[in-house]
Amino acid sequence: MPVYRPPRIAASDITPRDIYMSRRKFMGTAAAGFVMAGAGSALAAPLTAAPSRFSTDETLTPKEAVTTYNNFYEFGTAKSDPAQNSGQFEPLPWSVKVDGMVGKPREFGIEELMKMQLEDRTYRMRCVEGWSMVIPWVGFPLSALLDQVEPLGSAKYVSFETVVRPEQMPGQTGFFQPLEWPYVEGLRLDEARHPLTILAVGLYGETLPNQNGAPIRLVVPWKYGFKSIKSIVKISLVEEQPQTTWKNSNAREYGFYSNVNPAVDHPRWSQATEQRIGDGGFFSVANRPTLPFNGYADEVASLYEGMDLKANF
Ligand SMILES: Nc1nc2c(c(=O)[nH]1)N[C@H]1C(S)=C(S)[C@@H](COP(=O)(O)O)O[C@H]1N2
Ligand SMILES: [Mo]
Secondary structure, three states: OOOOOOOOOOHHHOOOHHHHHHHHHHHHHHOOOOOOOOOOOOOOOEOOOEOOOOOOOOOOOOHHHHOOOOOOHHHOOOOOHHHHHOOOOOOOOOEEEEEEOEOOOEEEEHHHHHOOOOEEEEEEEEOOOOEEEEEEEEEEEHHHHHHHHOEOOOOOEEEEEEOOOOOOOHHHOOOOOOOOOOOEEEEEHHHHHOOOOEEEEEEOOEEOOHHHOOOOEEEOOOEOHHHOOOOEEEEEEEOOOOOOHHHHHOOOOOOOOOEOOOOOOEOOEOOOEEEEOOOOHHHOOOOEEOOHHHHOHHHHHHHHOOOOOOOOO
C-alpha cells in the first residue's frame, strides 16, 4: 500500500454528531425506507435505520472525506481514484450468493437485503496505513444473514468475494495489476457472527456510494480496514481458513487476523499511533494513540483468549 499522505480538511468541514443525528431523525420520519434508484444510477437513496448501542459518539469524519479518500484498488490505487473512476459502476441489479457448508444455500437479491432491520452503526475505522475515520454506517449484523442459511457444524470460517468487472472497474484493466482479482477476504465463524460485524448498505443515512463498496460491503471495526471487503457478490461457509487478498500479496505484512494492535508494528512503520482524518487540520500528524482492537477490546478480546496476538497478526 502506498505511503500515507494526510488530506487537507478544514475544521469547518467536520459534521458535529448531534447535527447529523438530528438530521437522521428527520429523515427517519420523512423517508419510507429504501427507494430503489434505477439500474446504473448513482443516485443516493435515503435509508431508515434504528439507533444502536454499538455506535460511538465521537466526532464524525466529514462525509466529503469518507467519500473521496478511499482504498478500493479495483478503481485504482490512489486515494482519489475510487471516487473519480467509479461513476460508470452499476450497483444494480445485484445479488449475493451464499453457499458452502450451509443447510439452505441461496442467492439474496439486494432488494431483500435492504429490507433487513437496518441500524445506524457509527464505528471507528482504522486503516493499516495509519489513518482512521469515524463513519456512520447503515447496515445489519452479518449473523442475521448467516442465520437464514443455517451454517452446518462443519463450517469454521466465512469467505467473501468482491465482484470482478473490468469493463466498469478501471483498476482491473491494464498491464499493471496491483492485486489478484477477485479481492477475497475471510473471518473465523465466531468473528463473523459477532454482533459488531455488519454488512453495510449505506453511510451518512444514504445508500453506499460506489467508492465505498456499493451496494453492500463488510465492516469489521476491530480489524484493519482491508478486512472490510467491498461490493460483495459471494459469501461461503468453509472448513479451512480462507485465502485473503493482502495476505496472498504479502504474508509478512498482512495477516489473516489483522486485529488492530498498537503493540505489533507493520514491518515498515509503527502502529502505535494514527491520524484521525479531520483532526488538527493542515498541520495534522499521526498523534492519536491506536487502541487495542481499535477500541473494541471489551467486546471482542474474549474471541482471542489463549491466542498469541503477536504471532497471529
Ligand atoms: N474489494 C475491495 N475491498 C476493499 C479494498 C479494496 O481495495 N478492494 N480496500 C480495503 C481497505 S485497505 C480499506 S482501508 C477499506 C476502505 O474503506 P472506505 O474507502 O469505505 O473507507 O476498504 C477495504 N475494502
Ligand atoms: Mo486499508
